[in-house]
Amino acid sequence: MLILSFVGIILLVVMIFVFVQNAKDKKTHEEDLKRDLNNYDEESELHDVE
Secondary structure: OHHHHHHHHHHHHHHHHHHHHHHHHHHHHHHHHHHHHHHHHHHHHHHHHO
């Protein structure tokens, strides 16, 4: 019984860790997307001027 609860605690910690990492990755991914969009906007404005 003790082993089962020990495994349960480890599983819980791993799930929380994965959830936190996923949230961080999502945030950085959204920032990268915004950065890419801004770069494309600047490039298209440069081409419009030419």
